[in-house]
Amino acid sequence: xxxxxxxxxxxxxxxxxxPSLYEIMETAxxxxxxxxxxIGAHEIRRxxxxxxxxxxxxxxxxxxxxxxxxxxxxxxxxxxxxxCEEFGISFYDDTSLIVLENTEAVHNLIVCTLCxxxxxxxxxxxxxxxxxxxxxxxxxxxxxxxxAEFGTVIPAEVEVRVSxxxxxxxxxxxxxxxxxxxxxxxxxxxxxxxxxxxIGVVPVNLIDGASP
Amino acid sequence: xSQADAMxxxxxNDIGGLPAGPVRPVDHVLEPWEKRCHxxxxxxxxxxxxxxxxxxxxxxxxxxxxxxxxxxxxxxIAAFANILFQKGILTPEELAVKMQQVEARWxxxxxx
Numbered sequence: 331x332x333x334x335x336x337x338x339x340x341x342x343x344x345x346x347x348x349p350s351l352y353e354i355m356e357t358a359x360x361x362x363x364x365x366x367x368x369i370g371a372h373e374i375r376r377x378x379x380x381x382x383x384x385x386x387x388x389x390x391x392x393x394x395x396x397x398x399x400x401x402x403x404x405x406x407x408x409x410x411x412x413x414c415e416e417f418g419i420s421f422y423d424d425t426s427l428i429v430l431e432n433t434e435a436v437h438n439l440i441v442c443t444l445c446x447x448x449x450x451x452x453x454x455x456x457x458x459x460x461x462x463x464x465x466x467x468x469x470x471x472x473x474x475x476x477x478a479e480f481g482t483v484i485p486a487e488v489e490v491r492v493s494x495x496x497x498x499x500x501x502x503x504x505x506x507x508x509x510x511x512x513x514x515x516x517x518x519x520x521x522x523x524x525x526x527x528x529i530g531v532v533p534v535n536l537i538d539g540a541s542p
Numbered sequence: 543x544s545q546a547d548a549m550x551x552x553x554x555n556d557i558g559g560l561p562a563g564p565v566r567p568v569d570h571v572l573e574p575w576e577k578r579c580h581x582x583x584x585x586x587x588x589x590x591x592x593x594x595x596x597x598x599x600x601x602x603x604x605x606x607x608x609x610x611x612x613x614x615x616x617x618x619i620a621a622f623a624n625i626l627f628q629k630g631i632l633t634p635e636e637l638a639v640k641m642q643q644v645e646a647r648w649x650x651x652x653x654x
Binding site: 349350357366443461471498517 | 559562573578595613615620630
């Protein structure tokens with residue numbers, strides 16, 4: 331995205347499409363703030379690298395470790411951010427992380443009704459549907475109907491708990507370990523865990539772990 | 543509750559619990575400028591120039607009409623500009639001049 335090897339004063343233009351008003355505004359705001367030394371150009375480049383380094387694979391690794399290491403799981407549930415940092419995942423913001431464990435009795439779902447707050451250090455950026463009105467509006471009052479639209483049916487005797495994220499408090503769902511995975515290695519378990527399972531809209535199962 | 547009553551009691555982004563259509567599992571890979579905009583948001587937060595809550599309020603302050611027509615990162619950059627004006631960090635004129643320069647540079651680079 332950024333060409334570090336030449337001294338052109340701006341990003342190389344990779345397409346001849348006329349930039350939109352908002353793209354021009356983004357470039358202009360960024361350059362004005364850099365000219366005034368309020369932010370550094372290197373900080374933007376560095377943060378893009380950080381954003382690119384955060385994917386649901388990190389969350390999947392955390393979940394797999396929690397499944398095989400009860401002491402780690404206890405620490406994760408007690409202090410989500412601390413346990414992730416211990417695992418080597420840095421938090422680049424001031425947010426705290428609460429990990430919600432799915433059990434036989436409780437199924438958790440996360441949402442941000444006001445905007446798009448999401449456990450970005452461990453999952454990367456949220457999918458568009460998480461940021462759009464239907465999910466944000468409905469997840470808190472008809473979660474079972476929303477889950478059904480993802481093909482997920484939670485038995486009536488299982489409580490569905492919805493947690494609404496804020497700018498400071500983010501959530502991550504610890505899904506249930508699927509039956510039939512007793513012989514799996516930690517890496518094989520991690521590969522089963524999808525982004526959507528850590529949002530809580532689908533369970534983890536043995537067949538579609540590879541899908542996004 | 544009338545539509546006006548509802549609008550008075552809720553900011554445009556405060557939609558939790560309202561009726562809405564089905565959830566469609568849509569997603570897209572961010573365009574380069576969208577990713578830069580996200581990185582800009584994070585860097586502004588690191589420097590306490592605009593924090594996450596100020597950003598959210600800035601987006602809400604765009605109003606329901608703009609909220610409906612702008613995309614996610616279009617709302618963010620529009621909100622950032624307004625917040626920077628309000629804080630006296632940039633003026634609308636400075637931004638307008640810089641935007642003209644950016645656009646002229648693009649036209650020059652593509653030989654338009």
